[in-house]
Amino acid sequence: MSQLANTPEPPYYAVIFASSRHDTDEPAYQDTAARMMELAARQPGFLGVDSARSDALGITVSYWQDENAIKAWKHQVEHTEARRMGRENWYREFSLRVARVERAYGLQGDD
Amino acid sequence: MSQLANTPEPPYYAVIFASSRHDTDEPAYQDTAARMMELAARQPGFLGVDSARSDALGITVSYWQDENAIKAWKHQVEHTEARRMGRENWYREFSLRVARVERAYGLQGDD
Numbered sequence: 001m002s003q004l005a006n007t008p009e010p011p012y013y014a015v016i017f018a019s020s021r022h023d024t025d026e027p028a029y030q031d032t033a034a035r036m037m038e039l040a041a042r043q044p045g046f047l048g049v050d051s052a053r054s055d056a057l058g059i060t061v062s063y064w065q066d067e068n069a070i071k072a073w074k075h076q077v078e079h080t081e082a083r084r085m086g087r088e089n090w091y092r093e094f095s096l097r098v099a100r101v102e103r104a105y106g107l108q109g110d111d
Numbered sequence: 112m113s114q115l116a117n118t119p120e121p122p123y124y125a126v127i128f129a130s131s132r133h134d135t136d137e138p139a140y141q142d143t144a145a146r147m148m149e150l151a152a153r154q155p156g157f158l159g160v161d162s163a164r165s166d167a168l169g170i171t172v173s174y175w176q177d178e179n180a181i182k183a184w185k186h187q188v189e190h191t192e193a194r195r196m197g198r199e200n201w202y203r204e205f206s207l208r209v210a211r212v213e214r215a216y217g218l219q220g221d222d
Contacts, residue, residue: 003131003168004206006115014210016160016172020220021112034154051131052170056172057114059163059170061127087218095115095161095217099210100127106206107198109131 002109005048005063010101012047013064019086019094020057029090032082039078045069063101070098112222116159116174121212123158124175130197130205131168140201143193150189156180174212183208 021029040046045065052059064070073079086094132140151157156176163170175181182188197205 002131002204004204005207014125014127014208016127016161016210016212018115018163018172046197050127050168050170052129052165052168054163054165057161058139059172061129061170061172072185091218092219093113093115093119093217093220095216097121097125097212099127099212101127101208101210104206106209107202107204109204 004048004106005061007047007063007104010104012101013067013070014099014101015062015064015070016097016099017060017062017094018057019059020092021090022092028085032085036079036082039076040073040101043069043073043076045072065098067098115217116161116172118158118174118212118215121215122182124178125210125212126173126181127177127210128171128201128205129168129171130170131203132201133203136200139196142152143196147190150187151184154180154184154187156183161205178209 037049037051040049040062046069047063047065049060051061058065064073076082148160148162151160151173157180158174158176160171160173162172175184186195
């Protein structure tokens with residue numbers, strides 16, 4: 001099975017979240033990150049997510065049908081609280097970019 | 112110093128490259144990946160890059176001034192050869208998305 005997000009034909013939207021974290025409060029961060037993945041997947045207009053983390057730096061790209069879907073997820077209650085925790089406790093720095101995916105291609109595994 | 116790409120105000124473009132690799136030929140892959148980072152940074156219109164790799168999955172997001180800058184990098188000679196090697200030898204699967212960054216914000220570190 002593919003490990004990569006399986007999105008429809010463009011156009012759609014990507015939220016590119018890059019971050020580096022303080023190395024404190026790891027279990028709480030991990031629990032919250034897992035919970036947010038679970039909740040995001042239930043949001044209307046969610047199309048998929050790709051996520052990777054090296055020691056210093058994490059990147060999560062989530063894919064959404066349109067801007068309204070992104071807005072609704074931003075204001076989802078538990079997510080709003082998790083974002084506050086992130087800003088105050090977990091992230092040393094982050095960048096968030098909202099981008100309109102215009103074209104896409106790939107190579108698929110042999111599974 | 113920030114570990115994250117420091118890009119100008121939108122609009123600009125992002126190339127979102129997500130991949131999973133075969134676990135063969137690691138030194139050649141690492142050398143080529145480092146060389147490509149070095150070459151990309153010299154291309155006209157290159158704005159920055161964020162990259163993270165977990166065991167299974169890597170994500171590299173590079174930022175570019177416009178579509179022409181992306182096209183020129185795609186056809187850069189050494190990069191074309193590296194892309195061929197990637198498709199034939201290194202990647203089990205990948206996805207590449209070209210997206211127009213419309214808005215961006217972030218949290219900056221204290222240093």
